[in-house]
Every structure is written in structure tokens, then in C-alpha cells.
Amino acid sequence: MKVKDFNFELPDKLIAQEPIEPRDESRLMVINREKKEIEGRIFKEVIDYFEAGDTLVRNNTKVIPARLFGYKEKTGGKVEFLLLNQVELDRWETLVKANGKVKVGTRVVFGNGELVAEVKAKTDFGGRVVEFEYTGVFEEILDKLGNMPLPPYITKELEETDKYQTVYAKKRGAAAAPTAGLHFTDQLLDEIKTKGVNIVDITLHVGLGTFRPVKVDDIEDHDMHSEYYEVSQKAAEMINQTKEQGKKVISVGTTSTRTLETVANEDGTVKAEKGWTDIFIYPGYKFKAVDALITNFHLPQSTLLMLISAFASQELALKAYRQAVAEEYRFYSFGDGMLIL
Structure with a gap:
């Protein structure tokens, strides 16, 4: 499989330089994999797609002034x-x-x-x-x-560095933010809990593996850099209970997804574990633990887009990205969100 197959034209003007305020007022593209339908919403409306008993899994890593x-x-x-x-x-x-x-x-x-x-x-x-x-x-x-390590495509200086942290950031150690989580506000999270949705924290300290560019022609030749993760016994038990009850495990971001798939068993249950992962997910991969995915819009030819293409199908993912460009969604760390069901 060729890296060039994950290319698309992205105008510079669509690269978001600062976050939307409030955070949950960004746009949300919703992709239904079964129906192959795409619709546009506002991010705070993501709650409409959750049911009592579902579990939202988020990465609580905190960016250090790296x-x-x-x-x-x-x-x-x-x-x-x-x-x-x-x-x-x-x-x-x-x-x-x-x-x-x-x-x-x-x-x-x-x-x-x-x-x-x-x-x-x-x-x-x-x-x-x-x-x-x-x-x-x-x-x-x-x-x-130290200084906040903003991505190189963000050229505008960030006056409030907390805007590059999730509201639930807790464990220091990341060189970059798990950006899908930047859309959540405390109020939205409270509403999600009130609806009966479980919220579970896991940790993956975002490093080079997440944003390292792919410099090979064939995907299979790319080596992912290892990143440290932790999944507690409490988190594993809640996720496994969700699976047993036939409810959805909703992963916030590609980092949470890579962590869950690292610790997943073949039956979709997960184990409590800590260690280093270099898991590389691209089309052909069979997901075991994750039922739905919240993410941002990523770089052309990136490992993140490849993961999205594995989850949604390459055809549907690239169709959604072309539509996002045409409808001028905002891209990258401070950009708009996507929910894949």
C-alpha cells in the first residue's frame, strides 16, 4: 500500500491557527460507516450519538513545556x-x-x-x-x-497555553496535545455523565510516534516510534463491562485508539497494562476494542489519516476529507472534529 494513496489537496487557509471559543462550538462531521453517510453538526451535539451505558475513553496526558x-x-x-x-x-x-x-x-x-x-x-x-x-x-x-511545543504549522503565538491542553489533562509527559480532546468543555462532560455515559481515563504520552512524518513510499516500511501508555485496572474493568453489555466504547482521539488496540484481546476486552507501544494502524487492520472514534482532521499522507482510513475505510475517509475541504472545515490541532460511528 502506497503512502501517496492518502494524499489530498489542503489549502493553507484551512489550517486553524487558534481554537474556537467556547471549545465545543467547533464544527463536527459525523460519519456513519454502515450507511456510508456524512452529516454536519456542532461538536457539543456529539452527545446525541451517545447512549447510557456507553463508555467514553479519553487520554489524560498533559503537555509539558518540552x-x-x-x-x-x-x-x-x-x-x-x-x-x-x-x-x-x-x-x-x-x-x-x-x-x-x-x-x-x-x-x-x-x-x-x-x-x-x-x-x-x-x-x-x-x-x-x-x-x-x-x-x-x-x-x-x-x-x-521551557516553552509550549506548538506544532510547526501553528504560526500564531498562543497567549494562553492552557488552550493547548485538554480540560482533563492530568499526567505530565506529552510533547504534543491529544487534540481530539480539545473540543470538550467541563459542561459538556458533565452533560455526558448525566446522560449515563461512563468516562474513563487512560494515558499515552504523545511523542514522536504520533506526529513523525512518513518518509517512505510503502506504508509497510514505516517504523513508528514508541510512546509510553498506562491503562489502569479500573479503566479496563469499565471498558470490559461496556463490552459485555453490548454498549459502545467511544475513543477520544487516535492516541486513545492506539492505546486501546495495544491492550486489546481478540474478543475486544482489554487488559490493565503499562508499557511502550509502537502500534501502527493502517487499512487492513481489524479493530478489536474501539466501536466509535472522535478525531480531528489530519495531515495528508500522515499515520493519523491512515488510522482513520482503517477505521472508516479508505474510500469513505478520503471522501469525507474532500468534502471537509470543499465545505471549509478547519484542520489540525485547533481545527474541527469528526465522529466516526
Whole structure:
């Protein structure tokens, strides 16, 4: 299967630069897989498609100020880090931009020396493993020196960084937001609970695996980067109870979907587990746990669009995307939402 088969024309003007306020007033495209029908709604009306006993599964990861600007200790050359994964206590996988090479052994200083990183190894994706030195609490230093890692296609500075967090963000560790969840407000979530829908939190710390571009011609040749996930016993029990009762498991976002499918058994039940996943979902994949999916509109030729195409069918997904372009839906992180039933 070719990557080019997931291409579509996307005008730059459709790339959302800031979120809609209030969050749940964005547009919602609803796709019915069985009837092959597409309709337009407002996101807060997503509740109309939920029933008592259904379970909404959301990713409670929280974006950290993962972008750091520093300089080489010896030469003063500028260096930019994007923290991806915490592999040990003070060791992180990072993406690096710099004037010149950043070799193993290079020391990078941030702020007034409150934080220093030494490059320990190169990674197979072109990044670096670094070890930080500091005095005090790392999270507090990062909050002081770090910047919110907004995607490169968002060129407008975000005045309120909380707008790039879900209202239920809890567990720090992500390098990017699980953006399908940005549409939910506290009020909408309360209404969903009142309707009798269960809400379950799982965690996947969004990293390179989610937004790494596909640079191969054949999909099967693409390697996903691992991301850390957690599914609690309580969450697994609720999801399995939902399955037993014949109700829907509704996944909020591709990150929740990848996590659920990672821990799913063949019968659709899931197990409590924590670890690292590099699951890559594309057409031909048989979904086991997820019955409905809430997502955003994604990049052409991206792994996210491939996952959507696996869930909705490639033909229906691309038809919906062409319609979204024609009707000027807003794309990407701050864009409009999609519900696939």
C-alpha cells in the first residue's frame, strides 16, 4: 500500500491557527460507516450519538513545556531541544536543532545554568539521548525555562497555553496535545455523565510516534516510534463491562485508539497494562476494542489519516476529507472534529 494513496489537496487557509471559543462550538462531521453517510453538526451535539451505558475513553496526558532553547557550553552555539520521552530519571530522548553538529559528549546550557544537558547517545530517528544536571526539582525548572511545543504549522503565538491542553489533562509527559480532546468543555462532560455515559481515563504520552512524518513510499516500511501508555485496572474493568453489555466504547482521539488496540484481546476486552507501544494502524487492520472514534482532521499522507482510513475505510475517509475541504472545515490541532460511528 502506497503512502501517496492518502494524499489530498489542503489549502493553507484551512489550517486553524487558534481554537474556537467556547471549545465545543467547533464544527463536527459525523460519519456513519454502515450507511456510508456524512452529516454536519456542532461538536457539543456529539452527545446525541451517545447512549447510557456507553463508555467514553479519553487520554489524560498533559503537555509539558518540552521546547528548550540553550547554547553549547564550549562554543556558545544555539541549540533547541524538544523533549520526547523520559527514558530514565534524568535521561530523555530529544529532537535537536542546532548550528552545527551536536555530538555525543556535547554539553548544552539552559537559562543561567540552572539546567545543563550532556548528550549521551544518538537515536535511530536522528535525535539524541541526553542526561540533565540541575539542583532542585526538574519539573519546576522545566516550567521556568521551557516553552509550549506548538506544532510547526501553528504560526500564531498562543497567549494562553492552557488552550493547548485538554480540560482533563492530568499526567505530565506529552510533547504534543491529544487534540481530539480539545473540543470538550467541563459542561459538556458533565452533560455526558448525566446522560449515563461512563468516562474513563487512560494515558499515552504523545511523542514522536504520533506526529513523525512518513518518509517512505510503502506504508509497510514505516517504523513508528514508541510512546509510553498506562491503562489502569479500573479503566479496563469499565471498558470490559461496556463490552459485555453490548454498549459502545467511544475513543477520544487516535492516541486513545492506539492505546486501546495495544491492550486489546481478540474478543475486544482489554487488559490493565503499562508499557511502550509502537502500534501502527493502517487499512487492513481489524479493530478489536474501539466501536466509535472522535478525531480531528489530519495531515495528508500522515499515520493519523491512515488510522482513520482503517477505521472508516479508505474510500469513505478520503471522501469525507474532500468534502471537509470543499465545505471549509478547519484542520489540525485547533481545527474541527469528526465522529466516526
